[in-house]
Amino acid sequence: MFRNLHSNEKQLIQCDGHSTIRTWVSGSIAVTLYMTLIAGLISSQTASPSLKHLVYESLSLSGVENPVTAVLLNFRSYDTLLEIAALFSVVLAVKACLPKQDTAAACSQTGISTSPVLAHVLRALVPLIIIVSGYLLWTGAYNPGGAFQAAALIAGAAVLLSLSGYHFLNNNQFRPLLVAGTAVFLLAAVIVSFFTGLILQYPVSLAAPIILGIEIVATVSIAATLFVFYSQLNEPDHSSSQCHREAGP
Amino acid sequence: MTFTIEVELLLDIVLCIGIFSLAFLSLSTSNIFKAVLFFICMGLLVTIAWARLKAWDVAIAEAAIGAGITGVLLLVTIARPRIKTLSEEASNHVS
Amino acid sequence: MSQELLYSATGIALFCLALHSVIVAVNIITRIIAINIMGIGIFMLLVAIANQAGQQPDPVPHAMVLTGIVVAVAGTALALALVRRLQQLHIEETSTLDSKEKLNGNKI
Numbered sequence: 001m002f003r004n005l006h007s008n009e010k011q012l013i014q015c016d017g018h019s020t021i022r023t024w025v026s027g028s029i030a031v032t033l034y035m036t037l038i039a040g041l042i043s044s045q046t047a048s049p050s051l052k053h054l055v056y057e058s059l060s061l062s063g064v065e066n067p068v069t070a071v072l073l074n075f076r077s078y079d080t081l082l083e084i085a086a087l088f089s090v091v092l093a094v095k096a097c098l099p100k101q102d103t104a105a106a107c108s109q110t111g112i113s114t115s116p117v118l119a120h121v122l123r124a125l126v127p128l129i130i131i132v133s134g135y136l137l138w139t140g141a142y143n144p145g146g147a148f149q150a151a152a153l154i155a156g157a158a159v160l161l162s163l164s165g166y167h168f169l170n171n172n173q174f175r176p177l178l179v180a181g182t183a184v185f186l187l188a189a190v191i192v193s194f195f196t197g198l199i200l201q202y203p204v205s206l207a208a209p210i211i212l213g214i215e216i217v218a219t220v221s222i223a224a225t226l227f228v229f230y231s232q233l234n235e236p237d238h239s240s241s242q243c244h245r246e247a248g249p
Numbered sequence: 250m251t252f253t254i255e256v257e258l259l260l261d262i263v264l265c266i267g268i269f270s271l272a273f274l275s276l277s278t279s280n281i282f283k284a285v286l287f288f289i290c291m292g293l294l295v296t297i298a299w300a301r302l303k304a305w306d307v308a309i310a311e312a313a314i315g316a317g318i319t320g321v322l323l324l325v326t327i328a329r330p331r332i333k334t335l336s337e338e339a340s341n342h343v344s
Numbered sequence: 345m346s347q348e349l350l351y352s353a354t355g356i357a358l359f360c361l362a363l364h365s366v367i368v369a370v371n372i373i374t375r376i377i378a379i380n381i382m383g384i385g386i387f388m389l390l391v392a393i394a395n396q397a398g399q400q401p402d403p404v405p406h407a408m409v410l411t412g413i414v415v416a417v418a419g420t421a422l423a424l425a426l427v428r429r430l431q432q433l434h435i436e437e438t439s440t441l442d443s444k445e446k447l448n449g450n451k452i
Contacts, residue, residue: 023368030364037356041349052402067403068306068410076407083411090418094425144305148414152313159321226318229421233325233428261347265354272358272381276365281373288377295384302351302395307409314417319380326424327373
């Protein structure tokens with residue numbers, strides 16, 4: 001990746017040219033906005049009523065002990081469901097925006113570093129990353145942690161593996177992983193409504209296993225989504241001359 | 250008007266000055282590689298700021314997602330073979 | 345000067361600086377970075393308000409900021425995918441035509 005980086009160049013896609021008036025107007029707007037907001041901040045120093053007490057009172061009913069996880073996956077689980085659905089729609093848009101290449105697998109990576117140092121380090125590092133991310137996922141119920149952090153770790157490990165040239169899944173095999181998070185969350189939301197009458201209203205005795213199950217599938221799905229963002233952006237250009245250039249050692 | 254500044258607040262002041270100056274440098278330099286690197290460094294300082302504000306989950310998420318994944322995506326986008334400008338292609342056709 | 349006031353002021357300053365940069369910047373990647381910094385500024389304001397002195401922090405803004413970080417990275421990924429598409433189509437300049445060279449040579 002860093003072989004193609006030309007660090008002394010500006011990006012060749014430019015927006016509108018320099019305009020002094022626009023700079024001054026926008027600068028004055030920014031400074032005025034800053035002064036206004038700071039004045040509002042200083043003048044309203046009273047503590048606003050928050051939902052903190054409600055959260056800490058109902059924490060025992062939520063099935064987890066970490067208040068942030070309880071808020072994310074039990075009290076405000078509708079927001080998390082919509083967030084995972086938003087991630088899913090963005091990955092659809094990214095895949096639609098960058099069409100896949102029909103070239104052979106040898107051309108499908110640009111700028112791979114074939115250094116043996118990376119491969120040997122990854123042999124020790126990737127199992128460690130998987131264990132740490134599994135720990136973060138499990139301990140999200142008791143300590144700071146959770147599904148998003150574990151998913152980001154797995155995505156980082158996947159990016160490292162992809163940089164060292166190791167393709168582990170086809171593009172088509174990613175699709176069930178991408179869909180699974182949204183689908184399982186929706187299914188859980190609808191199924192619990194048959195037992196308690198409201199969508200996303202978990203029964204109190206089953207709250208902890210439901211949350212853990214949703215978190216596991218969401219972790220896999222978010223990690224796959226983040227990795228698909230990376231690999232779609234890493235596709236080479238259409239020109240075949242670049243493909244032949246990069247197929248060297 | 251007198252300020253009383255505790256010792257712990259000095260760390261916060263230094264952090265905030267660092268975050269703001271890294272943001273300013275990232276947005277004002279014309280070399281985009283430097284801009285992306287300053288943004289990644291700012292992400293790491295922001296992680297320490299979340300830890301100072303007792304937001305531990307947000308700190309882990311910002312370190313992994315905010316600085317890590319966003320930095321990787323930005324670097325992948327700017328690491329492209331150089332597109333020839335129109336004048337260079339014209340001179341290549343001439344020569 | 346409390347910790348909450350300091351971090352709120354920094355968050356608002358980041359937001360205003362990045363807003364100015366979004367309007368003014370020439371480079372498209374700088375605009376994307378500026379939008380991210382706007383998001384970080386707002387998150388800092390939210391978390392600073394959530395942190396009352398001495399007591400346990402308020403978890404609701406923490407959850408909002410977590411959701412916000414993930415949605416911000418998704419938005420950045422979509423913006424960068426569009427930039428990549430522009431690069432692939434060899435669209436070099438989208439600036440206004442104000443020089444003879446661009447008028448003569450502006451063929452895609």
